[in-house]
Amino acid sequence: MKKDELLEKYLQDALTKDERIEFDALLANDTEFKEEVAFHDNVKRVAEEDHDDAFKAMLSDFEAEHQPKKVFRLQQYSKWLVAASVILIAGLTYVLTLSNPTSQELFAANFQPYENVVHPIVRGIEEQDQKTKAFIAYETGDYELAVSLFSELYEKEKQPYYLFYKANALLKLEKANEAIPLLKEHLKTKDTLSEKSTWYLALAYLKIDDKNNAQLLLEDIIKSKKYKASEAEKLLGKFK
Known part of the structure; x- marks a missing residue:
C-alpha cells in the first residue's frame, strides 16, 4: 500500500492488522514518513486543544520540531506550509472568538x-x-x-x-x-x-x-x- 494511503487510514484509525504492521515498519525505517506522521499528530493535538496558552505552546513546539529540511521535495514543503497556515488561522479564530463573545x-x-x-x-x-x-x-x-x-x-x-x-x-x-x-x-x-x-x-x-x-x-x-x-x-x- 502507498505511504499516503497508509497515513490516511492511520489518521482515520482504520488500519487493518496487516496494514498496521506495514505502517509500523515504515515508521521505524523511513525518517521522512516518521516526520510526516509526527506532523499530522501535532495538527490533530492542536485542533483538539481547548486552551489558548496550550495552543500557542504547541504551535511553537511544532515550528521548532518540524522545520522543513532542504532535501524535502518542493511539493511536500508547500503541503507543510498550507497545513501550518490552517493551524494558525484556526487558532486566531479561536482567540478572537474568546475575546469577542456574542450576546x-x-x-x-x-x-x-x-x-x-x-x-x-x-x-x-x-x-x-x-x-x-x-x-x-x-x-x-x-x-x-x-x-x-x-x-x-x-x-x-x-x-x-x-x-x-x-x-x-x-x-x-x-x-x-x-x-x-x-x-x-x-x-x-x-x-x-x-x-x-x-x-x-x-x-x-x-x-x-x-x-x-x-x-x-x-x-x-x-x-x-x-x-x-x-x-x-x-x-x-x-x-x-
Whole structure:
C-alpha cells in the first residue's frame, strides 16, 4: 500500500492488522514518513486543544520540531506550509472568538434559572396542589408545564413571584421576548425577589441582542450594588 494511503487510514484509525504492521515498519525505517506522521499528530493535538496558552505552546513546539529540511521535495514543503497556515488561522479564530463573545454566548455563560426559594418541595407526598406541581415542574426541568401552571396560578392568586419564575422558565425555553414584559412587571412590585429581576432582565435583553438596554441595567446593578453586582461588572466588561 502507498505511504499516503497508509497515513490516511492511520489518521482515520482504520488500519487493518496487516496494514498496521506495514505502517509500523515504515515508521521505524523511513525518517521522512516518521516526520510526516509526527506532523499530522501535532495538527490533530492542536485542533483538539481547548486552551489558548496550550495552543500557542504547541504551535511553537511544532515550528521548532518540524522545520522543513532542504532535501524535502518542493511539493511536500508547500503541503507543510498550507497545513501550518490552517493551524494558525484556526487558532486566531479561536482567540478572537474568546475575546469577542456574542450576546448569545454571554447569555448562555451567565444564565441559570433562579432556585426555588418560595415553595420548598417535600418529596414523597402523593397529593399535590397546583403550586407544588408547578414548582416540581420547574425544578425538574419541565419548563413548558411550569410556564402553564405559573400562568394559571398568577391569574388566580396574583402573587408577583409567579411572574418571576415564569420568566425564568421562558428564558430557559429561549423565549426571551416573552420573558421581558413579565420581568418588567415584576420589577414594579415590592416582592422579595424583585431585585433579582434586574439581573434576569439584563440577560433577557442580551438574549435578543439588545446590548443597549442590557448595559443600562447592568450599570444600575453595579451602581446600586444589587443582586449579582460583581457578575454584572464582569459581564459588562466583556461586551463594551
